Amino acid sequence: AQSVAQPEDQVNVAEGNPLTVKCTYSVSGNPYLFWYVQYPNRGLQFLLKYITGDNLVKGSYGFEAEFNKSQTSFHLKKPSALVSDSALYFCAVRDIESGYSTLTFGKGTMLLVSP
Amino acid sequence: EAGVAQSPRYKIIEKRQSVAFWCNPISGHATLYWYQQILGQGPKLLIQFQNNGVVDDSQLPKDRFSAERLKGVDSTLKIQPAKLEDSAVYLCASSLVSGANTEAFFGQGTRLTVV
Numbered sequence A: 001a002q003s004v005a006q007p008e009d010q011v012n013v014a015e016g017n018p019l020t021v022k023c024t025y026s027v028s029g030n031p032y033l034f035w036y037v038q039y040p041n042r043g044l045q046f047l048l049k050y051i052t053g054d055n056l057v058k059g060s061y062g063f064e065a066e067f068n069k070s071q072t073s074f075h076l077k078k079p080s081a082l083v084s085d086s087a088l089y090f091c092a093v094r095d096i097e098s099g100y101s102t103l104t105f106g107k108g109t110m111l112l113v114s115p
Numbered sequence B: 001e002a003g004v005a006q007s008p009r010y011k012i013i014e015k016r017q018s019v020a021f022w023c024n025p026i027s028g029h030a031t032l033y034w035y036q037q038i039l040g041q042g043p044k045l046l047i048q049f050q051n052n053g054v055v056d057d058s059q060l061p062k063d064r065f066s067a068e069r070l071k072g073v074d075s076t077l078k079i080q081p082a083k084l085e086d087s088a089v090y091l092c093a094s095s096l097v098s099g100a101n102t103e104a105f106f107g108q109g110t111r112l113t114v115v
Helices: none
Strands: A003-005 A010-014 A019-021 A024-026 A029-040 A044-050 A056-058 A064-068 A073-078 A087-095 A109-114 B005-007 B010-012 B019-024 B030-036 B044-050 B053-056 B065-068 B075-079 B088-093 B110-114
Touching: A003 A109, A010 A019, A019 A109, A024 A073, A029 A064, A029 A073, A044 A056, A044 A064, A073 A087, A109 B044, B005 B088, B010 B019, B019 B088, B030 B075, B044 B065, B044 B075, B075 B088
Parallel strands: A010 A109, B010 B110
Antiparallel strands: A003 A024, A019 A073, A029 A044, A029 A087, A056 A064, A064 A073, A087 A109, B005 B019, B019 B075, B030 B044, B030 B088, B044 B053, B065 B075, B088 B110
């Protein structure tokens, strides 16, 4: 079975500082990996995905994520945080072998960026 | 393009009552998903449609939950009878195809409170 772990319930960072939101995954085959962001009273918005190729993936709003197969991780990063980045972030995984497989989400990490 | 539309946004019902949620996916999207997001948890897939056929309903509590997608476009999710533990946000999402590398686009969700 596939699973995602987001070990931090909350990440606090000062505006202008770099941020990292951690994600590790477990799949039987090779993964497709996704990051979504959820603002209050809003649905999930797609940020970026890793399918294949370059381990560093760039996405919306200046976010990027690094795929590390040996550590089974897909951490979300941004060089300089903004207060408006404060939101709930979800990592998700699909097993590459299963065309219809479930998109499995982690429990989410709340990012709080202070002015 | 218009996003995924869901209604109602909020619903409060008493336990043992029934409730229905409606979803209109992005035009042309063949795959439609219903997720349940309980407070403090990541979204959990309830059911996935490919056009008007079900491809995954393994986590749908079929004794009380039902869903349909007539004509392969709009979808409804019904709960009858509702229990207190059904209080959650119900998210509808759609994707262009069902391949493992495609991202899903989410609606704003319906927040259900069962009292």
